[in-house]
Amino acid sequence: MKAVETVVVGDDDGVARIDRWLRRRYPHLTQGQVEKLLRTGQVRVDGARVKASDRVSPGQAVRIPPIPDAQTAALRVPEGISVKDAEYIRSLVIHRDDDVIVLNKPPGLAVQGGTNTTRHVDGMLDGLIFDAEKRPKLVHRLDRDTSGCLVLARHPRAAAFLGEAFRDRDTDKIYWAIVVGAPRPKVGELRSWMRKAPGPRDADREMMISAKQNEDGAVHAVTQYAVISEAAQSAAWVALRPVTGRTHQLRFHMAEFGHAIAGDPKYKCERPTPNNLQNMLLLHARALRLPHPSGGELNVTAKMPPHMKKAFEALGFEESEARDPFAPFEGNRK
Numbered sequence: 001m002k003a004v005e006t007v008v009v010g011d012d013d014g015v016a017r018i019d020r021w022l023r024r025r026y027p028h029l030t031q032g033q034v035e036k037l038l039r040t041g042q043v044r045v046d047g048a049r050v051k052a053s054d055r056v057s058p059g060q061a062v063r064i065p066p067i068p069d070a071q072t073a074a075l076r077v078p079e080g081i082s083v084k085d086a087e088y089i090r091s092l093v094i095h096r097d098d099d100v101i102v103l104n105k106p107p108g109l110a111v112q113g114g115t116n117t118t119r120h121v122d123g124m125l126d127g128l129i130f131d132a133e134k135r136p137k138l139v140h141r142l143d144r145d146t147s148g149c150l151v152l153a154r155h156p157r158a159a160a161f162l163g164e165a166f167r168d169r170d171t172d173k174i175y176w177a178i179v180v181g182a183p184r185p186k187v188g189e190l191r192s193w194m195r196k197a198p199g200p201r202d203a204d205r206e207m208m209i210s211a212k213q214n215e216d217g218a219v220h221a222v223t224q225y226a227v228i229s230e231a232a233q234s235a236a237w238v239a240l241r242p243v244t245g246r247t248h249q250l251r252f253h254m255a256e257f258g259h260a261i262a263g264d265p266k267y268k269c270e271r272p273t274p275n276n277l278q279n280m281l282l283l284h285a286r287a288l289r290l291p292h293p294s295g296g297e298l299n300v301t302a303k304m305p306p307h308m309k310k311a312f313e314a315l316g317f318e319e320s321e322a323r324d325p326f327a328p329f330e331g332n333r334k
Contacts, residue, residue, distance in 0.1 A: 004065055011058045018045065018062075019052040026067055030098050030131055032155060037065065086127030093128070094149075095300050099158040099293040101128055101136050103150045104302040107280060111141040111150065121150065128152065140166050143248065148175070148285025148302040158293040166245065171290040174325040175240040175250055176304070178282040178311055179259040180271040182236050186227040187328070190253040193218045194246065207266060208252045221246040223253045226328035231315040234274050235262060239286075239328050250283065262311070276314050280307045287325035301325060 013021060022034045022043065035052050037043045042065040045056055056062060095102035103121070105111070110120040125135040136152035139162040153159035165171050195211040195218045211218040222243035229237045236259070240250050248267065254260055255267035262277035289299040304312070304319075312319070322328070 004063065007062045007064055009056050009058050009060045009062060013056075013058060015055055015057050017052065018043070018050050018054050018056050021056055021062075028131055029067070030133075032133055033131065036133065081124060081126040085124045089121070089124040089127040094302060095298070096130070097294075099154055100162070100298060101152040101154060102288075102298075102300045102302075103152065105142055105147055105150045105285075107145050107147045107305055107307065110144045111138065117144075125152070139163050140245070142285060143251075143281075143283075145281040146175075146283045146285060147305045147308070149173070149288045149300055150285070151288070151290070153293075161293040162290070165290050169243070169245070171288060172326065173242060173285060174287045174329070175242070176284045176286045176308075176322075176325070177238050177240055177250065177254065178262045178277060178308070178315070178317075179236050179238050179254050180234070180262055180269065180273050180277075181259045182230045182233050183225065183227055183238065183257065183259045188225060189243075190221075190223045190225065190257055192221055192253065192256060194221055194249075194252055195219065196247070206247065208246070208248045210256065219246055220244065221249045221253065223250055224329055225254075228322050228328070229317050231317070235277065235315055237312070237315070237317045237321075239322065239325065241329050251281075277311055282308055282311055284308055289326070 007025075009021070019031070019034050019038065022037070023029060023031070038050060038052050041049045044050065044063040045054070045060055047063075089103075092103040092105065093101060094104045105121065110117045112122045113120050122138060128136050132154050134155070136154045137159045139151050139153050139159060142148065142150055151162060153162050193211045193213050193215070194208045195215055197207040197209045224241040224243060226239045227236050228239055238254075238259075240254075242249055251261055251264055251267040255264070255269050258269050258271065260267055260269040260271070260273075261281060261283050262273050263279060263281045284304055285302060286304075287299070287301045289297055292298045
């Protein structure tokens with residue numbers, strides 16, 4: 001709608017709260033947008049300002065300001081981001097509702113900026129405003145070369161809720177990795193103390209090393225793993241479930257276990273990496289489930305990136321071997 005119009009409440013509408021009446025008429029508007037229209041007086045009933053909880057009845061006249069249609073609102077590109085970047089970041093969205101956005105982050109794209117990092121997810125979040133008032137907020141992160149599920153909060157209440165869920169370990173995350181060798185036992189739990197090695201503070205360069213419990217900066221890390229399939233003794237497809245959320249935890253644990261993640265330039269082990277698996281890190285945040293800010297549970301699965309699909313094909317792995325990413329750990333759910 002491009003001009004102010006007056007809409008008469010119909011008999012079929014009955015008596016209803018004005019915010020709910022507006023949401024029924026303009027379903028692409030969020031509750032926050034509706035409340036802003038009312039709070040700023042852009043919507044009036046019989047010429048008077050109203051609150052979200054006020055009711056309208058058949059016969060009353062509602063002044064409606066110009067409201068973009070759903071398609072126009074979705075395509076709007078804010079200032080500060082190029083159309084190309086907006087289209088790109090939107091192409092990564094695999095889930096979106098009024099509270100949460102989930103991206104399938106590709107490998108090689110940093111989540112936040114750092115030394116010599118100018119293009120990153122945080123710098124493109126203006127492209128994910130859609131019909132909200134502000135850009136979404138990051139509530140956790142993935143390493144630059146790790147692909148998969150990345151959660152964003154669309155407003156402050158959701159950010160607080162999701163941040164607490166990640167801190168309190170109420171989230172359940174499953175990663176898929178191809179590791180060198182064939183881990184034994186096939187199912188287990190890895191526990192260790194680790195700390196950051198001295199060196200540059202750039203997050204892309206930091207390194208975790210083994211530590212003793214009483215060392216300065218030592219943190220305890222716990223990872224559950226399950227072997228899904230093997231390619232002889234040279235490589236294995238493993239599901240990983242981080243119980244704690246430490247920096248580089250999965251990569252550190254698998255290397256320390258003697259089965260480093262293939263393609264990892266930092267965390268290696270003595271076993272040789274097959275030649276066709278050396279180019280890129282084969283670690284993917286496959287699935288997550290977490291409490292939703294508006295109630296219930298959010299369960300999202302991210303497709304594998306092309307380089308990981310090629311590795312699966314080369315090793316003879318089939319995704320159908322693990323239709324439910326959480327199945328290997330269901331008997332030990334957090």
